[in-house]
Amino acid sequence: MNILTCAQALTAAQELGLERLDAQLLLLHVLGKPGTDRAWLLTHDTTFLPQETGQHFRELSLRRAAGEPLAYLIGSKEFFGLKLQVDRRVLVPRPDTETLVDWALQQLAQADMPDSARVLDLGTGSGAIALALKKSRPALDVTAVDASIDALAVADANAQEHQLAVHFIQGNWFENVSAPFHLIVSNPPYVADADPHLPALQHEPLQALTAGKDGLDDLREIIEQAPAYLQTQGWLLLEHGYDQARAVCTLFEQRGFAEVQSRADLAGIPRCSGGRWPGAALGTGSQTAG
Incomplete structure (x- = not known):
């Protein structure tokens, strides 16, 4: 698998059919960053992903493209101001x-x-x-x-x-x-x-x-x-x-x-x-x- 930058990984996910926001949230998840940190992706769009991280992101993107809820993939969902574990x-x-x-x-x-x-x-x-x-x-x-x-x-x-x-x-x-x-x-x-x-x-x-x-x-x-x-x-x-x-x-x-x-x-x-x-x-x- 080719090593991709953050921007390239997001583009690849969108080409699979993911909405941009879903792709961003999945990428932040595999990077261990909160979903509120989307600005980080903008300032690090040329940062290369470690190969293992890139592969994990690709796997989650494929599951999301197949219809699996985003909340299951990242393990949580915001509801009424509460971050809830869901699976x-x-x-x-x-x-x-x-x-x-x-x-x-x-x-x-x-x-x-x-x-x-x-x-x-x-x-x-x-x-x-x-x-x-x-x-x-x-x-x-x-x-x-x-x-x-x-x-x-x-x-x-x-x-x-x-x-x-x-x-x-x-x-x-x-x-x-x-x-x-x-x-x-x-x-x-x-x-x-x-x-x-x-x-x-x-x-x-x-x-x-x-x-x-x-x-x-x-x-x-x-x-x-x-x-x-x-x-x-x-x-x-x-x-x-x-x-x-x-x-x-x-x-x-x-x-x-x-x-x-x-x-x-x-x-x-x-x-x-x-x-x-x-x-x-x-x-x-x-x-x-x-």
């Missing part, structure tokens, strides 16, 4: 999900919410939502659940890295969880089993993506079960697909939630929907967990 055991946190965190923080800022409000994050994955909430409001009592032991290992490592105290529980949705909570949040699987976009997501865990024929199976289950785990006047906020807001709001309304509404992401797409649980008298379930 193939968890989904890569998306910027869209910050919409859900923003909305949750707005609800937690309401006068009727105590500083130490109990919050439940269902399907926590890397721990992104739970840790962002705990970082923003340290007094919160945050519990995070995931069915995957591997995912919980990633989430726990992220919590320890950032010294954030979150309770992690292994289980399927509300399994092993003790009620009640002031707020429940979730970014559950919501992709339809036959969705044409799935091949582009082949590197991420399928069980964290798909949810039945219409992609609503897990959303239905959470909305149906949540009232038994919510305080009276507690909120349930859910992320969903770009075209699922109306269907999800209907599920909320049918279950007896009040103030049902949706929130749009930065692109103006309805990305999250939620509602307030008014109490057992207006729903079909009980207030306390069995």
Whole structure:
């Protein structure tokens, strides 16, 4: 393999189909430099890469060109100001999900919410939502659940890295969880089993993506079960697909939630929907967990 300068290596990566920013971040990674140090590449464009470093960069570039997420290749992803460890055991946190965190923080800022409000994050994955909430409001009592032991290992490592105290529980949705909570949040699987976009997501865990024929199976289950785990006047906020807001709001309304509404992401797409649980008298379930 020819020894290349930084500039030549970046050009070669772009010729493979990589976006310039991805190529820069990969090169900084193999050089052991932070992703914020892109200016270094500009001032060292004629610096030659050691052959081993150049080969490593070439291998990562080929994997990125084949569709593997950049976050898996560099081992981390920024989310709500937190640098989170991510790998193939968890989904890569998306910027869209910050919409859900923003909305949750707005609800937690309401006068009727105590500083130490109990919050439940269902399907926590890397721990992104739970840790962002705990970082923003340290007094919160945050519990995070995931069915995957591997995912919980990633989430726990992220919590320890950032010294954030979150309770992690292994289980399927509300399994092993003790009620009640002031707020429940979730970014559950919501992709339809036959969705044409799935091949582009082949590197991420399928069980964290798909949810039945219409992609609503897990959303239905959470909305149906949540009232038994919510305080009276507690909120349930859910992320969903770009075209699922109306269907999800209907599920909320049918279950007896009040103030049902949706929130749009930065692109103006309805990305999250939620509602307030008014109490057992207006729903079909009980207030306390069995």
